[in-house]
Amino acid sequence: xxxxxxxxxxxxxxxxxxxxxxxxxxxxxxxxxxxxxxxxxxxxxxxxxxxxxxxxxxxxxxxxxxxxxxxxxxxxxxxxxxxxxxxxxxxxxxxxxxxxxxxxxxxxxxxxxxxxxxxxxxxxxxxxxxxxxxxxxxxxxxxxxxxxxxxxxxxxxxxxxxxxxxxxxxxxxxxxxxxxxxxxxxxxxxxxxxxxxxxxxxxxxxxxxxxxxxxxxxxxxxxxxxxxxxxxxxxxxxxxxxxxxxxxxxxxxxxxxxxxxxxxxxxxxxxxxxxxxxxxxxxxxxxxxxxxxxxxxxxxxxxxxxxxxxxxxxxxxxxxxxxxxxxxxxxxxxxxxxxxxxxxxxxxxxxxxxxxxxxxxxxxxxxxxxxxxxxxxxxxxxxxxxxxxxxxxxxxxxxxxxxxxxxx
Amino acid sequence: xxxxxxxxxxxxxxxxxxxxxxxxxxxxxxxxxxxxxxxxxxxxxxxxxxxxxxxxxxxxxxxxxxxxxxxxxxxxxxxxxxxxxxxxxxxxxxxxxxxxxxxxxxxxxxxxxxxxxxxxxxxxxxxxxxxxxxxxxxxxxxxxxxxxxxxxxxxxxxxxxxxxxxxxxxxxxxxxxxxxxxxxxxxxxxxxxxxxxxxxxxxxxxxxxxxxxxxxxxxxxxxxxxxxx
Numbered sequence: 001x002x003x004x005x006x007x008x009x010x011x012x013x014x015x016x017x018x019x020x021x022x023x024x025x026x027x028x029x030x031x032x033x034x035x036x037x038x039x040x041x042x043x044x045x046x047x048x049x050x051x052x053x054x055x056x057x058x059x060x061x062x063x064x065x066x067x068x069x070x071x072x073x074x075x076x077x078x079x080x081x082x083x084x085x086x087x088x089x090x091x092x093x094x095x096x097x098x099x100x101x102x103x104x105x106x107x108x109x110x111x112x113x114x115x116x117x118x119x120x121x122x123x124x125x126x127x128x129x130x131x132x133x134x135x136x137x138x139x140x141x142x143x144x145x146x147x148x149x150x151x152x153x154x155x156x157x158x159x160x161x162x163x164x165x166x167x168x169x170x171x172x173x174x175x176x177x178x179x180x181x182x183x184x185x186x187x188x189x190x191x192x193x194x195x196x197x198x199x200x201x202x203x204x205x206x207x208x209x210x211x212x213x214x215x216x217x218x219x220x221x222x223x224x225x226x227x228x229x230x231x232x233x234x235x236x237x238x239x240x241x242x243x244x245x246x247x248x249x250x251x252x253x254x255x256x257x258x259x260x261x262x263x264x265x266x267x268x269x270x271x272x273x274x275x276x277x278x279x280x281x282x283x284x285x286x287x288x289x290x291x292x293x294x295x296x297x298x299x300x301x302x303x304x305x306x307x308x309x310x311x312x313x314x315x316x317x318x319x320x321x322x323x324x325x326x327x328x329x330x331x332x333x334x335x336x337x338x339x340x341x342x343x344x345x346x347x348x349x350x351x352x353x354x355x356x357x358x359x360x361x362x363x364x365x366x367x368x369x370x371x372x373x374x375x376x377x378x379x380x381x382x383x384x385x386x387x388x389x390x391x392x393x394x395x396x397x398x399x400x401x402x403x404x405x406x407x408x
Numbered sequence: 409x410x411x412x413x414x415x416x417x418x419x420x421x422x423x424x425x426x427x428x429x430x431x432x433x434x435x436x437x438x439x440x441x442x443x444x445x446x447x448x449x450x451x452x453x454x455x456x457x458x459x460x461x462x463x464x465x466x467x468x469x470x471x472x473x474x475x476x477x478x479x480x481x482x483x484x485x486x487x488x489x490x491x492x493x494x495x496x497x498x499x500x501x502x503x504x505x506x507x508x509x510x511x512x513x514x515x516x517x518x519x520x521x522x523x524x525x526x527x528x529x530x531x532x533x534x535x536x537x538x539x540x541x542x543x544x545x546x547x548x549x550x551x552x553x554x555x556x557x558x559x560x561x562x563x564x565x566x567x568x569x570x571x572x573x574x575x576x577x578x579x580x581x582x583x584x585x586x587x588x589x590x591x592x593x594x595x596x597x598x599x600x601x602x603x604x605x606x607x608x609x610x611x612x613x614x615x616x617x618x619x620x621x622x623x624x625x626x627x628x629x630x631x632x633x634x635x636x637x
Contacts, residue, residue, distance in 0.1 A: 008517050019505055318501045321462065322562070323490020323518040325483045401462050405501065 005328065006335075013336040016308075024340060027304040030297025031344030031384060032351060035377045037290035039352025042373035044359060045283025047366030052275040056268065058199060060140040062232040063268040064104075064242055066096070066249070068224070070262070086111060086224035087253075087262045095248040096228060103241040105233050108132035108139075109212055109225040117163075117208055118184040119171040126167050127207040128185055130215020131229075136196075138231045141204060146179045146194030149211050153193075157213040161190040165198035166205035185210070188218055238269050287373075294377070297344065298384035305337050305392035316396050317404025329397040337389020338382065345381030349374055409569060409601050410436040410459065415468035415478075417454050417624075428454040429465070430624040436603065438569075441596045443604045443615035443632070451624040453574075456605045460493050460572045461485045473569045490518050494563030498575035500555045502547040508534060508558045509543035515566040533561035537591060553584035560591060570601045577611060589614055609636075 017024040068087040093109055100106070108131050115128040135141075136148045143162060153160050161183055163171070172178050178192045185208065199205055216223065232241040242265050246258060255261050309316070316329060324332075352374070356367040417429040428451045436442055446452040457463040458470060461477055464485070470478045477488055494515075495501075502511045512530040521529070534543050537557040547555050556576060563571055573592070577585030589611070596602055604615055612618050618635040620628040628635055 005517070005520065015505060314501070315503055318503060319514070319518075320486065321460070321489060321495050321501070322515045323486050323566075325486045325518075327483075328518060402457055405462075405497070 005331070009331050009335040010339070012332060013339050016336055017339060023304065027301055028340045028344030028347070030300035031294065031341050031381050032297075032348040034290065034294030034297040034384075035345045035348025035381050036351030036355060037293050038287060038377035038380070039349060039369060039373050040355035040359070040367070041286035041290040042283060042377075043352070043356035043367040043369045044365065045279065045286055046368045046370050046373075047360070048282055049276060049279040050368060051366040052279050053272070056272050056275065058140060058201075059268065060138050060229070060231065061268075062235055062238055063138065064230040064232055064238065064245070065266045066092075066228040066230060066245060067264050067266060068226050068262065069264070086222055086226045088225040088228055088249075089252070090223070091252055092249055093225070093228060095252055096230060096245055099241060099244055099248075101233065103233055103237050103244055105231045106134040106138060107231070108135040108229045109227070110135070110229055111212065111215060111220060111222070111226045112207070113220050115186045115208075115219070117167060117171060119181065122171050124167060124170045124206075126164070126185075127203065128215070128219050129207045129209050130212040130219060131209060132212055134231075135209065135229065138229045139204075141199055142197050143194035144197045145177075146192070148194055148209070154211040154213050157217050158211060159188060159190045159214060159218070160193045160211070161185065162194040162196060162209040163192060164196055164205045164207045164209075167208055168195045183208075186219065235269070238267060242267050291380070294380060294384060297381075298341070298388040301337055301340055301385060302388035302392060305333060305389055306395065308336075309333065309392050309396040312396075313399060313404050313407040316399050317401050317407065320399070320401035321405060326397040329399075330393045333393035333396050334386065334389050337393065338385040341381050341385025341389070345378045348381065349378060352377070409438040409440070409473060410434075410603075411469075411471040412459075413469045413471075415455075415458065415465045415470060417451075417458060417463070418466040427624050429458070431468070432621075432624075432626055433468075434619060434626065434629055436570075436601065438601050439596075439599050441592070441602045441604070441616045443606060443612035443618045444621060445606055445609065445612040445618055446621035446627075447607060450621045452605055452607075452621045454624075455621060456572065456574055456603075459570075459603060460495060461488045486518075490515055491566060492569040494566065494568035494571045496556070496559050496563050496571065496573035496576045498578040500547070500552075500559045500579070502555055502558055502562075504547055507544050507546055508539060508550065508561075511547070511558055512562045512565050514562060519566060529565055530561070533565050534558070536564065537561045551584075552580050553587055556580060556584075556588050557591065560588075560595075564595070564600075570603055571595065573602065573604045575606055575608075576604065577608075578606075585611075 066088060068085060088109070096107055110129060110131045112127050112129040115126055116123055117126045133149060133151055133154060136143065148162055149160050163178065168178060171183065178195055181192045182189045183192055190210065230245065232238040245265060249263055250261060253262060319329065353369055356369050359365045359367045413433045415429055415432045416427065419426045419428055432455065444452050444455060458465050465478050468478065469476060472488065472492055477485070480488065509527070509530050512533050513526050516526040516529060531543060534540060537560050539554060539557050539561065542550065542554065547558070550558065577588050580588060592602055592604070604611065606612055613632050613636045615632050618628065618630060618632050619626060620635070
């Protein structure tokens with residue numbers, strides 16, 4: 001086909017599309033909605049994936065948590081540990097500590113209990129958490145005011161406390177310098193040395209943190225721990241670190257296998273994989289449904305093109321009599337189908353962006369338009385035009401010019 | 409210009425074979441004005457379709473402007489139609505959404521003639537048929553006679569070897585029909601080869617020569633004066 005013929009085809013197609021605006025719009029509407037849906041749904045999926053990754057990152061990096069108790073299905077990280085019967089001993093802690101520096105970088109034991117915090121005449125229910133100095137590092141939570149407790153606080157069993165963001169807000173109404181103030185926990189007076197940043201999860205924000213040694217002396221007499229937060233040396237050694245800890249603890253607890261263990265290890269990697277898998281399935285599901293609507297849009301194009309070919313049988317006959325070849329007729333109708341689907345696809349991209357924006361703005365749902373998704377769904381809509389325009393165009397090109405000229 | 413030899417066109421109609429054209433031979437020289445006449449069902453439409461390269465004969469040979477075209481494939485026939493044949497139809501067969509100028513341009517588009525040259529030729533052709541100033545009108549804005557003039561301009565645009573007119577006055581009132589026939593006479597005087605297919609003896613008589621078809625065979629092939637007598 002000559003280059004001039006392409007320009008000619010586009011001009012003729014635009015004229016034919018413009019001569020029946022409502023029908024053309026309705027024809028392209030299917031592709032618009034389809035493309036828009038694919039982009040918006042993939043944006044939702046990408047947003048979900050990102051927020052999953054974000055909230056897991058907030059838990060800390062390369063995190064392993066050794067919990068007391070029977071393994072539970074899914075081993076999801078439970079931050080509320082107040083109802084756990086502790087089974088992890090000091091000997092266990094020391095055994096895990098020996099894995100530094102090859103497999104792990106740091107660890108922080110943790111026990112917690114419900115309690116009351118009182119400042120002046122205000123008092124609130126809190127979770128009192130006893131832990132080690134590496135807790136902020138491992139759990140990725142930083143003090144915004146003051147500092148976390150030091151090894152000296154730990155060794156001296158000092159009555160110092162670091163407040164969660166919500167506790168600080170409730171006790172101090174966000175006013176005044178809390179550092180050095182006395183807060184009573186279960187009746188005993190503690191000196192405030194820091195306030196943690198807001199994490200957005202209520203368990204951390206409504207907890208207060210004291211040295212584990214202090215916790216064992218004043219809050220709970222038990223000498224075992226509910227759990228141990230462990231930071232693996234790297235992502236690559238997380239599984240190795242997990243099995244090394246399992247092996248050590250099974251030996252110390254004199255247990256044959258993990259099936260009968262009185263502890264279990266939650267691995268951030270597993271959690272990440274699980275959640276990413278869920279988000280991925282979610283994306284696939286949404287994208288798949290949207291893709292079906294895109295195909296339905298394509299069928300709409302085919303339907304209208306077939307009607308159009310029938311309506312224009314005589315025009316096709318005239319063109320053939322004047323010298324249009326098979327290829328010329330195919331090119332003409334294909335051009336029309338492609339213009340409709342590409343036009344629909346372009347508007348659909350706009351709809352996709354708009355929908356995604358509206359999800360974030362009004363729905364409060366994270367969504368992120370992925371350039372790849374835009375290219376993919378647009379390319380797909382072009383292919384739809386080619387594929388579903390192909391049959392009507394072929395049909396048109398096979399008409400017998402004599403019959404076509406006689407068509408009323 | 410045209411040499412047709414032992415031309416036959418058969419159709420299979422159930423178990424029987426219908427011979428729409430049966431062993432037809434004639435020659436038409438360049439510059440001739442020939443009428444093909446016959447009642448409906450005589451085979452004249454079949455002959456016209458074959459002469460116009462819209463159909464191929466079952467048997468026999470058809471040489472158009474020195475080229476054997478009886479066994480060409482559809483796309484090759486399309487090219488012959490494009491370069492060699494100028495069609496004028498009873499019902500004009502203009503594209504309703506395109507302007508007069510664009511309609512005349514059509515055969516040139518399929519020839520790949522560049523836009524500027526195309527427009528120039530098309531304008532000249534419209535002028536030739538007396539439609540200067542009407543080039544921007546679409547067919548529904550033109551009278552029947554004007555539409556047929558646009559169709560004739562379109563038929564002339566690609567400088568074809570023959571003008572093939574199928575009942576060109578059939579859809580026009582008498583007065584307009586006379587004007588269109590005058591245009592054909594003028595084109596004939598300028599050297600065009602014209603084949604006019606009609607059932608109307610009054611129209612046929614205006615040609616130089618009349619080929620009368622009946623039952624798929626040539627009944628008479630005479631100069632029009634002798635035929636009319």
